[in-house]
Amino acid sequence: DVKVTQSSRYLVKRTGEKVFLECVQDMDHENMFWYRQDPGLGLRLIYFSYDVKMKEKGDIPEGYSVSREKKERFSLILESASTNQTSMYLCASSIIGLAPDFGPGTRLTVT
Amino acid sequence: ELKVEQNPLFLSMQEGKNYTIYCNYSTTSDRLYWYRQDPGKSLESLFVLLSNGAVKQEGRLMASLDTKARLSTLHITAAVHDLSATYFCAVLDDKIIFGKGTRLHILP
Numbered sequence: 001d002v003k004v005t006q007s008s009r010y011l012v013k014r015t016g017e018k019v020f021l022e023c024v025q026d027m028d029h030e031n032m033f034w035y036r037q038d039p040g041l042g043l044r045l046i047y048f049s050y051d052v053k054m055k056e057k058g059d060i061p062e063g064y065s066v067s068r069e070k071k072e073r074f075s076l077i078l079e080s081a082s083t084n085q086t087s088m089y090l091c092a093s094s095i096i097g098l099a100p101d102f103g104p105g106t107r108l109t110v111t
Numbered sequence: 112e113l114k115v116e117q118n119p120l121f122l123s124m125q126e127g128k129n130y131t132i133y134c135n136y137s138t139t140s141d142r143l144y145w146y147r148q149d150p151g152k153s154l155e156s157l158f159v160l161l162s163n164g165a166v167k168q169e170g171r172l173m174a175s176l177d178t179k180a181r182l183s184t185l186h187i188t189a190a191v192h193d194l195s196a197t198y199f200c201a202v203l204d205d206k207i208i209f210g211k212g213t214r215l216h217i218l219p
Binding site for chain 2: 033035040041042043044045048056058059090092094097098099100101102103104105
């Protein structure tokens with residue numbers, strides 16, 4: 001089975017801090033995704049990547065950036081955290097066309 | 112822009128009853144995924160539907176896909192309490208977009 005791991009389950013940061021969320025998958029998947037999940041809004045796609053050093057904007061990329069220097073690792077960066085970025089962040093990976101496998105999530109609180 | 116709409120968003124039902132969750136989408140995709148999420152947990156893949164007319168079943172859950180109608184259904188047969196969860200559909204276009212989820216509460 002694919003294992004998708006995320007660096008933290010819970011994270012508390014202050015407004016204005018630079019925040020790094022790390023995601024690693026161990027099955028050589030080409031595709032990786034970052035979503036955020038908020039009550040009543042479902043999952044919203046922030047960024048995705050189809051290959052190393054490639055990235056595509058999702059539906060809500062503002063305030064975020066990503067990095068994919070190695071195939072197994074996809075990082076989400078909040079350049080200057082704000083309180084409206086308090087959320088559950090979910091990383092996923094997949095083979096092209098198949099259902100993504102999700103990591104356990106990082107619950108980020110920005111105070 | 113791809114839109115994925117689920118209904119209902121919340122469903123409370125008695126054990127033993129049947130019900131259907133609907134997933135409508137706005138693109139011509141022929142790939143649709145269903146997921147389950149338990150409270151405090153991540154998403155678990157249930158079904159992958161890859162073509163028009165695809166039907167998948169596992170236990171009391173059955174999913175189908177009609178690409179011409181741009182509609183997928185998740186049917187629950189003789190519901191049991193253990194099926195209480197939030198169910199999401201997701202559609203592959205040039206990216207994977209999720210519906211808002213259907214929170215299913217099954218009363219014992």
